Amino acid sequence: MNGKRVKKKSFRKQKPGTISRLQVVSRPGCPTRGLVLAPGFAAPVALGRGGIRHDKREGDGATPAGTWHPLELRWRADHGRRPASGLPLRRTRPDDLWCDAPAHGRYNRPVRAPFGPSHEEMWRPDRLYDLVLVLDHNQRPRRAQRGSAVFVHLAREGFEPTAGCIAFRRADLMRLLPRIGPRTALVVG
Structure with a gap:
């Protein structure tokens, strides 16, 4: 060494048993239905009404192709116990919304009610x-x-x-x- 301290990069290790990659593919002849595949796991899923697209646009109903990572898990505490997860957990509250107004500064971010611009309600009656x-x-x-x-x-x-999401049966x-x-890759397409 030349006397300078070298800062090592820290890498979060995956917990044993954590899936590193989930593959999402559409079913042949049915672009709105798909399968999620991982070692020792396969499950049917619903996809966006626009199928899987590489050029995702607001409101097109497509599930975006690409590699995505989960940031957090939100759950309705009044509809079930806290789920087991290696992700940061957040309880959904009745005033939780998600901004989907492209011209707004909080676009594609969580917001709270009351909120005038276009938004998605996170506290839904349909579960x-x-x-x-x-x-x-x-x-x-x-x-x-x-x-x-x-x-x-x-x-x-x-x-x-x-409308562009990936939807599972609750049990799956x-x-x-x-x-x-957090390091699990969700590979769509």
């Missing part, structure tokens, strides 16, 4: 957002019109298409959550 994985899609850098509120959440009966998502960490 789709009882469990929500917030993904890093269009987070850094955020670009207007490139899509907002792209989450992993619970599916409707019959796996009806989403609950089985997967303990094996997902």
